[in-house]
Amino acid sequence: MARNSLSPRISTDIIEFVKSNAMRKGDHLPLQMLADNFRVSRAPIMSALQKLEERGIVRAEPNRGYFLAVNGEAIDDLESENGQAAEGDDAIYLRIADDRLSGKFAERVSENELMRIYEVPRTRLLKILHRIADEGWIERLPGNGWSFKQTLMSRKSYEEGYVFRAVIEQQAMLLPTFQSDADGFRRARETQTELGNGGYEHWSRAEIFKANNDFHEMLVACSGNEFFLDAIKRINKLRRLLEYQITIDRSRLPKQTAEHLHILDLLESDRRSEAAAFLYTHIMGASRIKTPKV
Amino acid sequence: MARNSLSPRISTDIIEFVKSNAMRKGDHLPLQMLADNFRVSRAPIMSALQKLEERGIVRAEPNRGYFLAVNGEAIDDLESENGQAAEGDDAIYLRIADDRLSGKFAERVSENELMRIYEVPRTRLLKILHRIADEGWIERLPGNGWSFKQTLMSRKSYEEGYVFRAVIEQQAMLLPTFQSDADGFRRARETQTELGNGGYEHWSRAEIFKANNDFHEMLVACSGNEFFLDAIKRINKLRRLLEYQITIDRSRLPKQTAEHLHILDLLESDRRSEAAAFLYTHIMGASRIKTPKV
């Protein structure tokens, strides 16, 4: 057996790309452009496009290339919509997270043990374990095996996480290097407005979560300081895992999006320290309400 | 061939353990206790002790175990002193860092390429690459190969790093959960005093660096917030890499240690916000002086 192909993921990426660039029916999709964009060679792009052709999303013209067969916004990506059942490595990753949160593991596990449980070859297992280690909830022991860390993923550190986020984001906004990103603000406004105007009723949990994270990461990116952004991205990965288990209280979303818009208002009228203070209470406010099962 | 043994590392660890616990000649060293301490089984402890016996540091009594043959403080660990030439994985890691900093790599490299260059089996190479990825200066590409990130390890982000540290450490100290650690303070005082009273002239660069890092991490640990501590530890790993290349200005050390002691003074007389403010300028002050070659 060989590795599993990139093309499914690339297909999804292309659809997302087409949508977010508001491309229209008939637009050309050059191989090299897409390849550079996704940081792969032309080969996997080719096979992804071929599969998209079978689905009628793009049209192939011999010796000329691939062209969009429909308008970008008209595409609804079946695979990623109903494909909630994550494929490939992600599936295993989520199963491990689940099993960990429901206490099915001893603190210490061996690689062989995990290979048997999840029926995964070692190479792939290690990739996943390293990802988890990067997120900070498992670590390699000096001898054999891996050890789950209790520290993250607990109620206590859940709250600590909110404190950390509130402080980092507020301070990032107060840095002298902070610069508003007009384009980012505009797009954030669109998303938040849409979410507030009824979107909160039908968007999927993942979409809502992503919109929220994107907003906060966009703000921190304005700080112009890589380390602040990195710290936030890192903690958001963990958060995703824990909040997956929480039922979203959709009734709170209108208030949340209103607060997000308020922050943008303040920034755009150059009231940065007010915005930073408000951001702090905004984040800490969310902490008080949510309650994870763990 | 099989994996390389843990015992050299464990030998060093045991020596460090004996020293830091101020153990005396004749003290007993139970296998299980050491095993638990280092999170391994008794097997590698056994072989480490056997090697320490050959070096005359411990004495074996049949069916009774191993006993210290000299006083803890009297041991000078030849292997780790002159053993500046790091062994095993660390050696490769440092070579990669060097080669990267001196611009010997294209941005994108394949695993096979690196295996050929450093003559390392894939398993070990991957371990090292994942460690580097965790530190944030390389990342796996979606297809084949890895890509060095420019962002960290540059002059700009070097300065950003100082800003980040200053903010995080200051804010950590201001958290309501912050609690002084009497024991930690005492030990920090000892080290800093020793370093200030002439230690700065003969301590190795690594020792000085470690003393400094330990001080700051100890302070952040008092915050009682895992995430703050984690963020500082993470950035310190990177710092170590960059500052390796800088010649330490030893004449500055007395001032630095004096400032460290001053911070402890302020904290112990319950002037926390003053301490936090001073800590901030202390860190930013260091940033202005040092200049990395990169």
Add this chain to the structure above:
DNA sequence: AATCACATTTTATCATAACAAAATGTAATA
């Protein structure tokens, strides 16, 4: 001049087997 289509090279993953080290169970000893 771009871009594609196709052919070729390079790469990483997987299965397998060998082996040394790590982990562990237990009788022997202090």
Add this chain to the structure above:
DNA sequence: TATTACATTTTGTTATGATAAAATGTGATT
């Protein structure tokens, strides 16, 4: 009873060869 010494089991690293995917070079087409 606590700890070691020794025997046994389990584990993870390594080398090797097969294979499919990714990367790339180049002539053909627009």
